[in-house]
Amino acid sequence: MKLVILDRDGVINEDSESYIKSPDEWHPIPGSLEAISNLNQHGFRVIVATNQSGVGRGLFEMSALNEIHARMHRAVASVGGKIDAVFFCPHTPEDNCPCRKPKPGMFDEISARFGIDLSAVPTIGDTRRDLEAGQAAGCSLMLVRTGKGRRTIEAGALPSGTVVFDDLAHAATAIVAAVGGN
Numbered sequence: 001m002k003l004v005i006l007d008r009d010g011v012i013n014e015d016s017e018s019y020i021k022s023p024d025e026w027h028p029i030p031g032s033l034e035a036i037s038n039l040n041q042h043g044f045r046v047i048v049a050t051n052q053s054g055v056g057r058g059l060f061e062m063s064a065l066n067e068i069h070a071r072m073h074r075a076v077a078s079v080g081g082k083i084d085a086v087f088f089c090p091h092t093p094e095d096n097c098p099c100r101k102p103k104p105g106m107f108d109e110i111s112a113r114f115g116i117d118l119s120a121v122p123t124i125g126d127t128r129r130d131l132e133a134g135q136a137a138g139c140s141l142m143l144v145r146t147g148k149g150r151r152t153i154e155a156g157a158l159p160s161g162t163v164v165f166d167d168l169a170h171a172a173t174a175i176v177a178a179v180g181g182n
């Protein structure tokens with residue numbers, strides 16, 4: 001089984017400093033939906049792992065998060081793609097939970113759910129937290145320049161082995177090419 005693990009905000013959809021609190025605030029980054037479909041067509045199951053502390057901060061309810069994800073699933077389906085599962089951490093940093101990235105808890109859950117080791121599984125994020133969580137799980141690390149990506153690059157040294165792409169579309173193209181697709 002081939003997996004790709006994606007961050008959500010800043011990778012699939014435009015990020016917002018004031019959080020994505022409702023489906024109306026969820027806007028896909030150009031090319032990201034097609035990128036997911038492209039990965040699917042080359043045999044990759046796409047999984048999302050996302051910190052959603054807005055829930056723990058009381059900014060939006062779980063029901064809103066579910067509606068946002070329903071919108072995301074519909075949008076991906078509209079271009080023939082599929083996200084197999086969405087793992088999210090609803091906690092705040094103060095909760096000190098094991099799932100909030102940069103901790104690898106969600107990656108451990110993904111590994112258990114799908115019954116595979118995550119070493120060399122591509123993970124794509126826009127922040128250092130995403131990369132560090134993936135690094136702890138042994139993933140292949142990819143940073144996109146969308147979302148907080150440019151800021152992450154400017155902030156300095158990335159985990160070793162991190163490969164940088166303009167956006168999810170370019171990262172997906174590289175992943176597909178690496179397995180002999182086109």
Ligand SMILES: [Mg+2]
Pocket residue numbers: 007008009010011015125126127147148
């Ligand atoms: Mg992000």
Ligand SMILES: [Zn+2]
Pocket residue numbers: 089090091097098099100
């Ligand atoms: Zn958590």
